[in-house]
Amino acid sequence: MKTGPDKAGYFGAYGGRFVPETVMPALLELEEAYGAAKKEKAFRRSVDRYLKEYCGRPTPLYFAERLTAAFGGPRVYLKREDLNHTGAHKINNCIGQALLAKRMGKNRIIAETGAGQHGVATATAAALFGMKCVIYMGVEDTRRQSLNVFRMKMLGAEVVPVDSGSKTLKDAINEAMRDWVTHVKTTHYLLGSVLGPHPYPVMVRDFQAVIGREARRQIVRAEGRLPDLLVACVGGGSNSIGLFHPFLGDDAVRMVGVEAGGRGKKLGDHAARFSGGSIGVLQGTLSYLLHDRHGQIAPTHSVSAGLDYPSVGPEHSHLRETGRVEYTSVGDRAALDAFHFLSRTEGIVPALESAHAVAWLRKAARSLPKGDLVILNLSGRGDKDVVTVASGASQV
Numbered sequence: 001m002k003t004g005p006d007k008a009g010y011f012g013a014y015g016g017r018f019v020p021e022t023v024m025p026a027l028l029e030l031e032e033a034y035g036a037a038k039k040e041k042a043f044r045r046s047v048d049r050y051l052k053e054y055c056g057r058p059t060p061l062y063f064a065e066r067l068t069a070a071f072g073g074p075r076v077y078l079k080r081e082d083l084n085h086t087g088a089h090k091i092n093n094c095i096g097q098a099l100l101a102k103r104m105g106k107n108r109i110i111a112e113t114g115a116g117q118h119g120v121a122t123a124t125a126a127a128l129f130g131m132k133c134v135i136y137m138g139v140e141d142t143r144r145q146s147l148n149v150f151r152m153k154m155l156g157a158e159v160v161p162v163d164s165g166s167k168t169l170k171d172a173i174n175e176a177m178r179d180w181v182t183h184v185k186t187t188h189y190l191l192g193s194v195l196g197p198h199p200y201p202v203m204v205r206d207f208q209a210v211i212g213r214e215a216r217r218q219i220v221r222a223e224g225r226l227p228d229l230l231v232a233c234v235g236g237g238s239n240s241i242g243l244f245h246p247f248l249g250d251d252a253v254r255m256v257g258v259e260a261g262g263r264g265k266k267l268g269d270h271a272a273r274f275s276g277g278s279i280g281v282l283q284g285t286l287s288y289l290l291h292d293r294h295g296q297i298a299p300t301h302s303v304s305a306g307l308d309y310p311s312v313g314p315e316h317s318h319l320r321e322t323g324r325v326e327y328t329s330v331g332d333r334a335a336l337d338a339f340h341f342l343s344r345t346e347g348i349v350p351a352l353e354s355a356h357a358v359a360w361l362r363k364a365a366r367s368l369p370k371g372d373l374v375i376l377n378l379s380g381r382g383d384k385d386v387v388t389v390a391s392g393a394s395q396v
């Protein structure tokens, strides 16, 4: 199955390039450079080398025996992205884009971050390749995520607190865009998920598709056949599309993406763009997003910072519209329960984001045929969430 994008960067009706004219030359330059790099053997070999020797790929596909027994139906495999260097899938994309920036002759990386996880992964890649790194972060977020601010600084990055607007992620995005336009000769803007204007959604997808390519090989080796079901959490949508994409042409493989249901269905209490949102433009791309009656971006909530984003990647909007992928949501409470459940059942403490996928499967397992093969993407590890869980579990 072809999902695009087309030449203008559209996945069906979604995606595109909704940016000020001043940003266009930078996007065109990036599109051309990426198009050339991905055809070049030396570039691909270099990405593969760092993924293997630095990040620890391939990550294992682990047959979860006790989880399988507890569910009593499907055979569950966990794709262990939590075992990557820095503890999540985000590094796959950062390595790819940092190497691309180097190939373009740019030695300065900028990024924006909300909770700080993408900032840490970006600062890591910049340190690895000896590049200058500037991370934009809303003042409000620097307070809430002071430990991640410290990590980024430790890695040699400069963290710029953004004091405008709501002092959170979307204001940091605006500042990063401004910086990019001003310093485009030396600077690459490293976007963290399958969001933003073309070519970011397709490029980030390509860098994350290593997850699905490996999983496909691994499940065939272990079971002699393709899986029946893939499950992953959906924030911006990069870990899920990374797993799903290499299977999109296999019609018999069912796919489910799990958004954050937060603490309820009211606008502001969740980040379930597909059940509670509508079509609009944010960060340069047309997709589903959460906004109020006046078209203003709505605040979002989730116990997991990585799913707490008002928009979703345009390819997901297309995959939902065509019916190829199902999207659903799971609330804070069920995700926290699943966090503890997986920790005790398998000795694996999952990221709260990944716990949303575990929670969905835990419920759905009852109605799945016995022996069905399931791959669940464990997008990250939960070390970063231990304090949240310890302090806030009773308050969600």
Ligand SMILES: *Cc1c(COP(=O)(O)O)cnc(C)c1O
Pocket: 088, 089, 090, 117, 192, 193, 194, 233, 234, 235, 236, 237, 238, 239, 240, 306, 307, 351, 353, 354, 379, 380, 381
């Ligand atoms: C950032 C993050 C996510 C959400 O981002 P996607 O682009 O949807 O993958 C999910 N899990 C973990 C562990 C994360 O750090």
